[in-house]
Amino acid sequence: MVKNIIKTKKLLILGAGGMLASDLIKIFQNSKKYRVIAWGIKDLDITNEKMVNEKIGKLAPDIIINAAAWTAVDKAEKEFDKAMAVNGYALKNLAEIASQIGALLIHYSTDYVFDGKNPNGYKENDEPNPESAYGQSKFVGEQMILMTAFHNSGKRCRACGAGHGCGKIKVIKPLNYYIIRSSWLYGKDGKNFVDTMINLAGKLPELKVVNDQRGSPTYALDLAKATKFLIEKKFPSGIYHFTNKTSKKGISWYDFAKEIFSAQSGSAEGRKITKKVKIIPATTKEFYKGNKNYLANRPEYSMLVNTKLPQARDWKEALKEYLLGSKASK
Numbered sequence: 562m563v564k565n566i567i568k569t570k571k572l573l574i575l576g577a578g579g580m581l582a583s584d585l586i587k588i589f590q591n592s593k594k595y596r597v598i599a600w601g602i603k604d605l606d607i608t609n610e611k612m613v614n615e616k617i618g619k620l621a622p623d624i625i626i627n628a629a630a631w632t633a634v635d636k637a638e639k640e641f642d643k644a645m646a647v648n649g650y651a652l653k654n655l656a657e658i659a660s661q662i663g664a665l666l667i668h669y670s671t672d673y674v675f676d677g678k679n680p681n682g683y684k685e686n687d688e689p690n691p692e693s694a695y696g697q698s699k700f701v702g703e704q705m706i707l708m709t710a711f712h713n714s715g716k717r718c719r720a721c722g723a724g725h726g727c728g729k730i731k732v733i734k735p736l737n738y739y740i741i742r743s744s745w746l747y748g749k750d751g752k753n754f755v756d757t758m759i760n761l762a763g764k765l766p767e768l769k770v771v772n773d774q775r776g777s778p779t780y781a782l783d784l785a786k787a788t789k790f791l792i793e794k795k796f797p798s799g800i801y802h803f804t805n806k807t808s809k810k811g812i813s814w815y816d817f818a819k820e821i822f823s824a825q826s827g828s829a830e831g832r833k834i835t836k837k838v839k840i841i842p843a844t845t846k847e848f849y850k851g852n853k854n855y856l857a858n859r860p861e862y863s864m865l866v867n868t869k870l871p872q873a874r875d876w877k878e879a880l881k882e883y884l885l886g887s888k889a890s891k
């Protein structure tokens with residue numbers, strides 16, 4: 562009898578305690594093609610170069626998905642070095658080891674790498690110009706991967722490391738990588754806007770929500786599925802944009818909040834939004850006034866234009882599914 566042998570790929574997910582990681586684990590564990598190893602910060606701190614080399618070198622995964630990050634946007638303004646260590650320099654460690662062991666490296670970035678001044682949004686190759694500490698740290702992370710990919714391509718001299726030299730040439734495998742930029746992420750296992758709105762609605766009669774920042778929400782489960790799609794369809798290395806679909810002008814946080822509470826999705830079974838809450842549009846200026854917790858500049862226009870991947874499903878459909886999901890009963 563001829564058996565159908567499926568060659569499983571060893572897939573390492575880093576930052577396993579996080580929101581996106583939780584959906585990545587679910588999506589990849591559901592497939593027989595992968596053996597998933599998920600490490601949280603206690604298993605591996607990605608800023609520790611020695612441990613990164615030792616542990617990942619020993620495991621030798623085929624695919625490394627880095628979902629570890631410093632995502633406290635405002636805190637990053639005060640603790641820039643810490644944010645930079647995780648979101649920026651650590652990517653050098655990961656890119657180097659991925660290159661050495663020939664693993665595909667997948668990393669997530671953000672709309673915050675752009676300055677948010679373009680009302681038409683940003684394509685994959687548009688010039689980043691971050692306006693916040695978080696955005697800068699994420700931009701450095703992207704650069705670490707791109708520089709490693711560039712440097713570790715082609716042939717190198719064993720002795721001096723240069724692209725020419727004494728003739729003792731070693732061939733370094735080119736780094737295969739995907740940098741996936743996303744925005745306004747929400748998912749089952751993490752702090753996010755949707756849950757914050759619902760929780761606040763239980764406590765307050767009205768909510769002021771910013772109406773002059775525009776972008777596109779992304780359901781983490783859809784991003785996890787898109788990641789699997791990229792791998793399985795063998796897309797070339799590069800930068801990709803993935804969010805749920807909105808109109809070209811995106812939506813505001815106010816639009817997002819209204820939809821959460823609308824009859825269509827907000828009152829859906831399971832979420833139990835019983836109280837009527839009034840949503841009031843506010844400007845960023847009004848919202849920030851007197852609030853010491855808001856320190857970072859946020860992009861006015863955050864739409865990530867996706868020119869390389871199939872379009873994702875509509876944001877309202879994804880939101881509805883999330884609201885109907887199992888966490889709904891919390």
Ligand SMILES: NC(=O)c1ccc[n+]([C@@H]2O[C@H](COP(=O)([O-])OP(=O)(O)OC[C@H]3O[C@@H](n4cnc5c(N)ncnc54)[C@H](OP(=O)(O)O)[C@@H]3O)[C@@H](O)[C@H]2O)c1
Nearest residue numbers: 576578579580581602606607629630632669671743744746
């Ligand atoms: N959330 C968004 O709205 C959004 C938007 C666009 C892009 N992104 C990007 O999407 C990715 C996933 O975001 P997310 O919202 O899922 O993040 P998250 O929920 O904050 O998860 C990040 C995880 O990384 C862990 N971590 C922090 N420092 C680490 C280190 N040095 N070594 C290993 N693990 C470490 C965190 O652990 P602790 O909790 O213990 O610190 C946490 O479990 C990130 O790259 C983020 O920049 C997010």
